[in-house]
Amino acid sequence: MALSGLDIYKLLPKTNCRECGFPTCLAFAMQLAKKAVELGRCPYLSPEAKATLEESSLAPIRLITFGKDKKIELGNETVLFRHEDKFYHPTAVGFIIDDNLSDKEIEERLDRINRLKFERIGQLLEPELVAIRQNADKKRFVEVLKIISQKIDLSFVLMSSDIDSQKEALSCVADKKPLVHPQGKENLQEFAKLAQEFKVPLVVCSSDLEEMSHLTKALKKQGWEDLILDITAKSLTEEIWNLTQIRRLALKKKDRSFGYPTLMVVDEKDPYLETIKAADYIAKYASIVLMQGTQPWQILSLLTLRQNIYSDPQKPLQIEPKVYPVGQVNEKSPVLVTTNFSLTYYTVLGEVEASRIPSYIMSVDTEGMSVLTAWAAEKFTPDKISSSIESFGVKNLVRHNRLVIPGYVAVMSGDLEEKSGWQVIVGPKEASGIPAFLKNLTRTGVG
Amino acid sequence: MAMELVKEKWLNAINKVTIGSTAEEGGSRTKVVTLGGEETLPFLHAEGALPYKPVIAYEVWDTPARDWPEGLSSVYGKVLNEPFAWAKICVEEYKAELLCVRLVGAHPDVENRSVEEEADFIEKIRKSCGVPLIVVGCGDTTKDNALLPVCSQVLKGEHCLIGSVTQDNYKTITASCLADGHNIIAESPIDVNIAKQLNILISDMGMPLERIVIDPTVGALGYGFEYAYSIMERSRLAALAGDKMLAMPFICFVGQESWRAKEARTAEDQHPEWGAVLERGIIWEAVTAAGFLQAGADILVMRHPKAVEIVQKNIEELMGK
Numbered sequence: 084m085a086l087s088g089l090d091i092y093k094l095l096p097k098t099n100c101r102e103c104g105f106p107t108c109l110a111f112a113m114q115l116a117k118k119a120v121e122l123g124r125c126p127y128l129s130p131e132a133k134a135t136l137e138e139s140s141l142a143p144i145r146l147i148t149f150g151k152d153k154k155i156e157l158g159n160e161t162v163l164f165r166h167e168d169k170f171y172h173p174t175a176v177g178f179i180i181d182d183n184l185s186d187k188e189i190e191e192r193l194d195r196i197n198r199l200k201f202e203r204i205g206q207l208l209e210p211e212l213v214a215i216r217q218n219a220d221k222k223r224f225v226e227v228l229k230i231i232s233q234k235i236d237l238s239f240v241l242m243s244s245d246i247d248s249q250k251e252a253l254s255c256v257a258d259k260k261p262l263v264h265p266q267g268k269e270n271l272q273e274f275a276k277l278a279q280e281f282k283v284p285l286v287v288c289s290s291d292l293e294e295m296s297h298l299t300k301a302l303k304k305q306g307w308e309d310l311i312l313d314i315t316a317k318s319l320t321e322e323i324w325n326l327t328q329i330r331r332l333a334l335k336k337k338d339r340s341f342g343y344p345t346l347m348v349v350d351e352k353d354p355y356l357e358t359i360k361a362a363d364y365i366a367k368y369a370s371i372v373l374m375q376g377t378q379p380w381q382i383l384s385l386l387t388l389r390q391n392i393y394s395d396p397q398k399p400l401q402i403e404p405k406v407y408p409v410g411q412v413n414e415k416s417p418v419l420v421t422t423n424f425s426l427t428y429y430t431v432l433g434e435v436e437a438s439r440i441p442s443y444i445m446s447v448d449t450e451g452m453s454v455l456t457a458w459a460a461e462k463f464t465p466d467k468i469s470s471s472i473e474s475f476g477v478k479n480l481v482r483h484n485r486l487v488i489p490g491y492v493a494v495m496s497g498d499l500e501e502k503s504g505w506q507v508i509v510g511p512k513e514a515s516g517i518p519a520f521l522k523n524l525t526r527t528g529v530g
Numbered sequence: 531m532a533m534e535l536v537k538e539k540w541l542n543a544i545n546k547v548t549i550g551s552t553a554e555e556g557g558s559r560t561k562v563v564t565l566g567g568e569e570t571l572p573f574l575h576a577e578g579a580l581p582y583k584p585v586i587a588y589e590v591w592d593t594p595a596r597d598w599p600e601g602l603s604s605v606y607g608k609v610l611n612e613p614f615a616w617a618k619i620c621v622e623e624y625k626a627e628l629l630c631v632r633l634v635g636a637h638p639d640v641e642n643r644s645v646e647e648e649a650d651f652i653e654k655i656r657k658s659c660g661v662p663l664i665v666v667g668c669g670d671t672t673k674d675n676a677l678l679p680v681c682s683q684v685l686k687g688e689h690c691l692i693g694s695v696t697q698d699n700y701k702t703i704t705a706s707c708l709a710d711g712h713n714i715i716a717e718s719p720i721d722v723n724i725a726k727q728l729n730i731l732i733s734d735m736g737m738p739l740e741r742i743v744i745d746p747t748v749g750a751l752g753y754g755f756e757y758a759y760s761i762m763e764r765s766r767l768a769a770l771a772g773d774k775m776l777a778m779p780f781i782c783f784v785g786q787e788s789w790r791a792k793e794a795r796t797a798e799d800q801h802p803e804w805g806a807v808l809e810r811g812i813i814w815e816a817v818t819a820a821g822f823l824q825a826g827a828d829i830l831v832m833r834h835p836k837a838v839e840i841v842q843k844n845i846e847e848l849m850g851k
Contacts, residue, residue: 164767166760198803203752293533319847323573331536355840358813359820363844366824379805383793384751384817391756391821426754433792437800453754515790 086139088116094132095125102126144333144342146172147284147309150238151259155211157311157344157370163330166396172344173393174364175371176385177212177240179348182227183219189227193234195377201386204400204429208386214240214264214373221248228252232259240264240286240373246273253281262286262311262371264346271298275307284309286346290316292328296340303340311371313346319363322347326368344370354378358385365389399451400425406475407432410441414482417442417524419510419517420468421489422449422457430514438518440525443480447471454489465495469503487524490516537577540770544568544777544828545740546582547713549628550662551689559688560660563628565828566740566779571766572826573848583849584823586838587628587664587831588620589785592643592651593635599795601808602834613651614658621659624838630664630831631655636677637668649680656685664691664781664831666715671699679706686710691781691829693717694745697728704735715781717745720757722765722776729775743829744778750787750794751818758782762825779828788815789833816840823848 092112103124105111114120115136122128122136146159155175162168178196180189193213201208213235217224224243232239232255239261241252249263264286265274271287278285287302287310289295299310314325332341347364351357354376361372361381365388372385394400404423408416409432421431423446435442447468449457457463472478472486486505488496490512500507511520546567551557565585570578594611595603609615620626635641636648643651652665665681667674679702682692693715695703700716707714716732718725725744733739746765748758762780769777788794793804794811804810815837819830823845832838 164760164763165756166764201803292535296533318850319844320573320575320850323848324576327571327574328535335536336534355809355813355816355836356843359816359840359844362817362820363824363848366821378809379803380810380813381805383804383810384813387752387793388755388817388821391752391759394756396756396760430753430792437796513790515792 086116086136088113091115091136094128094135096127096129098127100127138339141339142342143337143339144330144344145308145310147311147344149260149262149284149309150211151236155238158342160330160368161334163327163334165392169395169397170393172370173389174369175211176361176382176389177210177214177237177371177373178377179214179216179242179373179375180227180231181216181218182223186230189230190234192377193231196237197235199377199379199382201379201383203387203390204425205402206390208383208390210382210386211238212240212262212371212373213237214242215252217243217245217248217266221245221251224248225251225255228255232256238262240371242266244269246270246277249274250277253277253283257281264288264313268294268298271302272305275302275305278309279307282309284311286311286313287343288313288315290314290321290325292325292332292341296338299340299343310343311346312341312343313348315346315348315350319360323363323367326364330368346371346373349374354381357381361385362388366392401451402428402446404446404448404471406477406480407444407446408441408480409435409444410439412441412443412480414480416440416481417487417521418445418477418481418485419443419487420445420447420471422447422452422454422463424449424451424453424457427453427514431517434514434517435521438521440518440521442521443477445471445475445477454491458492458495463492465499465502468499472503472505487520535576538570538770540570540578541772542770542774542777543578544766544769544779545742547691547740547743547779547828549664549689549691549713551687551711555689556687557689558656558660559662561662562689563662568766568770568826570770572824580849582828584828584830584845585627586819586841586845587630587829588624588626588838589630589632589831589833590617590620590655591632591634592648593641596640598833599789599807599811601794601811602789605835614654617655617659621661624835626661628664628829629655629659629661630666632666633668633677633681635668636673637670638673639670640668645677645680648677649684652681652684656688662690663688664693664715664829666693675699675702678703682706682710682712685712689713691715691743693743693781695728695732697724697731700728700732701735704732704737707741708735708737713741713743715743715745716778717747720747720749720754720761722761722768725761725765726773726775729778733775739774739778742778743781744776745781745783748782748784748787748818748822750784750791751814751821752793753787753791755818755821759821759825762822762827766826780822780826781829781831782819782822782827783831784819784822785815785831785833788818812837812840816844820844 095108242264244266332338449462487510550559550562567581691713694717794814
């Protein structure tokens, strides 16, 4: 928890010397509490006070960055439940590749992984990691790493309990800043030295919380704090409990020995059960999930879950309110009205595309609310729709004056016709009815 | 010294709700299902008792299921046109613990079946299977107000779960359920305050709190899932912190939502990058269900037996100590 201005004031010299640039120590303390100034501006701070203040300004869960261009950011979460603020750094999803597979099998796996790219509501969803797991000797481990780095653009996790293999692998891909996973707690000090040398984060493994706390404290003393906690255990209940405890200990008790991101390995042969287990981890705080299965349906569902859980509950995803042409539109194309809530817009878009009938979608600014919510909140009204038709210049796009509105707001038809001067056609209630509706509309020559 | 964990001391538990009643209790069910009773958040066994596992109810319609995609309807095959055979398969083959009977055919836009026809149908369902029943109306307010009280009467003594009632329409159905000894589904539009308000209104009519189940109106994975997820978390936290007017179990209509999702329906040739459509539909339903389990779902109403099987295994693991 951040200290209050008064808490900080108690730690300052209280001499009001003004050397920090503020008239009083209290004024300086207030600015410190707001994180508006640097602590260093007070020249007379006692070492103890300095340590306390520095500690308190640290995030309770350390932000860990790694991977190519350091693009993977994990940790630095602030809440236990997403509605309290939001979850900041989405779970990184990755695939384990065992080095005892044949080159052909590995290449096939890589091809499948490379195809795992999905677009949902305007965002690109893709996995982030590929983990090379050692089952054979050093030579093979490094060889497989080389095959993989030529074929894939994801960030790496190096899974090996052999220091020499890790060292050689790290020197091969040092610029890609991989994550070091020592597959256990043997030689942890040595691994930490290695991680420190290459400036990469290290995974600490233990399914026992008390032991985990001792291990991270020892590593911190040794000087390496870029850590990720692998708490994969024997049972799912134990794992959910430990994931929850780690988050609670870090946030509620400010226990820094648990203030790190977490990693879970899904060990489940059946692809359905593997997916469900990964889903549980994603919902319950895991920062990294490593799995075997590469079926598109597995990963699409998991990345969608991640997108949902990590979306900002305070800000619904919105799109820019304007007229969007879909397909080869012309002056006869139908005009469909909807809101600017991303989910609504992209659902409508998907169905219009599926209908293969070129159309305009007019997205009205409803502040990111869905059709019924916006209607109830008076953000989706005949006035608003009429003025959007004007300001978007819809008249210049088409040579008819027919407007399709969502079935759920059929009740506004009369009022809207009066206000806009356009002829209102009531569309289906659910977006799924759009293809049939549009086909019917163009067949009857209305569109 | 052992490490000190962070264990919350909750002030309140979720109500226990029992669905079904056996011959000794005045009904004709072969067994009863009890749910709720949680003394802590989902699956945190070390913090409080979780006496009952979440239960999955199979959906059965009074009329041929329409708009079910191939991957779903093909599992049931011809029985989708034959409600009694459909119910029988769910109970005998898929070992359903609960059936959720939906009176879709009564809707004026569907078949506009009369109240008498539906009452007759419900009576036959009651006789043909022994599992506890959930009965859901057709969704048309006027029709449901006429239909559900009659169903309630036909099922008197069976201790069913009947719904849904909403803030604007609860009196008629609540009065019947109260008189005939049933539990009730209180539906609120992804809103904790309305959920609470509705529970107060229903209990003001004399309905005991332990006969109310909350339907928070869930969305499928990718289709508003996270809204209901957070509403359920907020509601459950408030209940455990002492709010008795929110201490009800949740029912989540996972099947109807997830099988509407584009991802569960679209053929592979339209979206080759999404993978096999059958597995995709099944996993969409299963992940939606698993997600809501983590937010506190007590009853999951589902459709695909494979999805049910997967989620059932997940529940077993999550309930294992």
